[in-house]
Amino acid sequence: MPESPIKINFFRRHRTPFLLLGILLFMPPLSLLFQAGTADSNFCGAWCPRMFFVWRDGMTASQFFLGFARSFAGVILLLGILLSTLLLGRYWCSHLCPVGGTTELGSRLVPRILKIDFSPVPAAPVRYGYLAVYLLAPLAGLGSLCCNYCNFATVPRLYGAFFTQADLAYFFRTLGWLNLALVVFLGFLARGGRGYCNFFCPVGALDALAAKLGSRFGRRMRLDASRCTACGLCLEVCPTWAIDLEEQPGIDQLSCLPCGECEKVCPEKAIAYKKGAARRRLCGRAESPTAVVASSMPGVGEGPGL
Amino acid sequence: MRGKKTVFFLTATALALLGATTRFEDAAHSMGLLSLRGGKVRHPPVFAAGGDRYTLIATATVLPPFTGDVRVTLEGAPEMDYALYNSQPGFDLGLRSHPTFQDGVYHGLKPGDRIALWVVMKPGEGIADGHPADHTGVSLAFYESAGRKELLRIPIDFRKDGERGHAGESH
Numbered sequence: 001m002p003e004s005p006i007k008i009n010f011f012r013r014h015r016t017p018f019l020l021l022g023i024l025l026f027m028p029p030l031s032l033l034f035q036a037g038t039a040d041s042n043f044c045g046a047w048c049p050r051m052f053f054v055w056r057d058g059m060t061a062s063q064f065f066l067g068f069a070r071s072f073a074g075v076i077l078l079l080g081i082l083l084s085t086l087l088l089g090r091y092w093c094s095h096l097c098p099v100g101g102t103t104e105l106g107s108r109l110v111p112r113i114l115k116i117d118f119s120p121v122p123a124a125p126v127r128y129g130y131l132a133v134y135l136l137a138p139l140a141g142l143g144s145l146c147c148n149y150c151n152f153a154t155v156p157r158l159y160g161a162f163f164t165q166a167d168l169a170y171f172f173r174t175l176g177w178l179n180l181a182l183v184v185f186l187g188f189l190a191r192g193g194r195g196y197c198n199f200f201c202p203v204g205a206l207d208a209l210a211a212k213l214g215s216r217f218g219r220r221m222r223l224d225a226s227r228c229t230a231c232g233l234c235l236e237v238c239p240t241w242a243i244d245l246e247e248q249p250g251i252d253q254l255s256c257l258p259c260g261e262c263e264k265v266c267p268e269k270a271i272a273y274k275k276g277a278a279r280r281r282l283c284g285r286a287e288s289p290t291a292v293v294a295s296s297m298p299g300v301g302e303g304p305g306l
Numbered sequence: 307m308r309g310k311k312t313v314f315f316l317t318a319t320a321l322a323l324l325g326a327t328t329r330f331e332d333a334a335h336s337m338g339l340l341s342l343r344g345g346k347v348r349h350p351p352v353f354a355a356g357g358d359r360y361t362l363i364a365t366a367t368v369l370p371p372f373t374g375d376v377r378v379t380l381e382g383a384p385e386m387d388y389a390l391y392n393s394q395p396g397f398d399l400g401l402r403s404h405p406t407f408q409d410g411v412y413h414g415l416k417p418g419d420r421i422a423l424w425v426v427m428k429p430g431e432g433i434a435d436g437h438p439a440d441h442t443g444v445s446l447a448f449y450e451s452a453g454r455k456e457l458l459r460i461p462i463d464f465r466k467d468g469e470r471g472h473a474g475e476s477h
Contacts, residue, residue: 029396039402041395045365045420125311129318133326143326147335163396165389166424173361174330199318 011095012260012273019101026098028160028167038073041164042156049074050146050202078203085207086214089221089273093197093204094257099155100197100204103187104239115191119241123198124208124254131205151187151196152203154179192239198255208254215253216276221263225249227270234262234271331465333361338458340376340421340448341369345458355464362425364446364460370417375451377411378423382443382462386429393422411451429464 011018025033026043034040040047049071081092093100107115134145147153153170158180160167170176186195197204211220228249235243242255243262251271263271334351345366353360380388392407405412405419412421425446448458 030399031395032399035395035399036401039404041393044393045422122311122314125315126318129315130322133319133322137323137326142323143329145322145326149325160396164391164394166391166393166422169361169391169424169426172359172426173333175333178330 008260008263009273011091012258012263015095015259016105018095019098019105022096022098022101023159025096027102027156029163031156042160043074043152044147046070046072047074047077048152049078078206081203081207082210085210085218087218089219089258090204090207090211090256091258093207094259097197097203099151100194100201102155102158103183103190103196104193106188107190107193110188112191114189116185116189116195117191118186118195118198119191119235121199123241124252126199127201127205127208130200131202134202148175149179149182149200151179151183151201154183158183192237192241194239194257198240211256212253214276219258219273219275220253221251221256221258221260221271222274223249223251224270224272227268229268229270231267233265233267237261237265332357332359333363335363335365336460338364338366338460339369340366340372340415340458342372342450342455342457344456345448347458347460350461350463352463352465355466358428360427360429362427362446362460362462364421364423364425366421366448366458368415368417368419368421372450372457373416375411375413376415376457377449377451379410379447379449380425380427380444381447382445384430384444386427386444388425388427391424391426393424 024030028041031041034042034047038046084091130145138144138146154176157167157170161171171180182200183196186199187193190196211218223243225248228245230245230249232245235241235245238261239259240255240257242252242257244250244252249270258273260273263273331352331354334353336347336349336351338347339345351362378390380386390407390410392412394404394407398404403414405415405421407413407421407423415421444462444464446460446462447456449456
């Protein structure tokens with residue numbers, strides 16, 4: 001087979017420095033972006049976008065809108081993430097998210113024999129069952145998953161605990177131990193380090209919807225079914241078990257991050273970061289019959305979806 | 307495959323509902339407004355009586371026109387050992403000013419500031435059987451450091467098994 005012209009771009013070749021940069025920007029003790037922006041030290045407070053929609057029992061309209069206004073920084077960050085995802089894919093999750101970055105980098109330090117493989121569990125149904133309760137339970141007055149089970153509260157305090165007693169105190173409670181256990185088992189001990197991201201991250205869940213929504217026209221990791229030999233090397237390295245080779249080879253855009261790990265190991269160069277078929281048609285570039293890209297979009301391929 | 311996904315979706319929803327409705331009452335989060343009018347607290351904290359350690363996260367926003375230092379104390383009977391930890395950056399880069407906390411006193415609070423205080427309480431025998439806040443009078447009080455004017459008071463309730471507090475987040 002002739003050598004493919006596919007080249008792995010800079011961002012996907014050098015992902016680790018970006019993950020470390022994300023940690024410096026958002027995590028204690030420096031929390032560069034937070035300290036510069038609002039004098040906060042972590043995501044709790046002005047940077048938590050959940051205040052945007054949380055309605056509590058007995059709350060007045062003015063209190064609701066106060067929370068709405070308070071959370072502007074987090075909301076802007078979230079909207080920026082979703083907009084970039086529509087066009088470019090989930091670069092926030094794969095390259096900058098300090099929470100997912102911490103669990104993924106941490107999992108690289110754990111011996112393979114200790115890793116847990118969560119790939120038999122279909123991620124999207126779990127994720128959206130959790131997200132539905134996350135959004136609706138506070139509105140129905142049933143309780144809240146916000147704060148109680150929050151990776152954006154737990155992981156920063158793992159760093160902060162070395163520097164401030166307030167962050168250390170976070171873990172000396174039942175919920176602190178429980179959250180720590182979730183981060184350890186679904187993060188550090190998960191194969192690929194992204195189990196928590198894939199199941200329980202509300203930002204990741206919204207981001208995945210944006211990725212799916214924009215997959216017709218945006219750039220995404222795409223698998224060329226005509227080149228794929230189903231060797232399975234990509235399955236071994238995919239941190240979010242987004243690739244399915246069983247029937248029609250394809251990538252689930254609800255779970256895929258543009259981390260490029262599959263692209264690096266594919267001996268057939270069958271996986272590449274490309275624009276969607278709709279955008280290519282708009283640009284007037286006809287697809288060759290051998291370059292049919294399988295994705296999870298209906299009508300484009302028969303990859304796994306929700 | 308669709309059946310498997312449906313089962314996982316329903317299972318995840320049920321477990322998440324269980325998580326959302328289950329309270330671990332050794333920790334609670336109260337939100338308040340700190341003001342010269344005496345302040346206001348939203349969902350006062352409720353703990354299950356009988357524990358040997360409780361954590362209260364007290365967050366509050368400073369309302370105008372208050373400016374100055376604020377002393378924080380845990381008051382009421384029975385007395386408890388307690389420690390106060392302010393949430394602050396590990397390294398203060400000095401990019402923006404924010405209030406400092408030392409020996410139970412916030413220094414330099416100004417309108418719009420948000421404080422986040424972790425209160426770790428270790429009760430004595432008196433809390434073991436459960437005492438509503440109006441009996442014990444345990445509360446976290448914020449006073450103007452100069453004039454002892456009360457700026458915010460957060461009543462803390464210790465309840466027996468079966469009695470529930472608010473259904474919101476406990477952080």
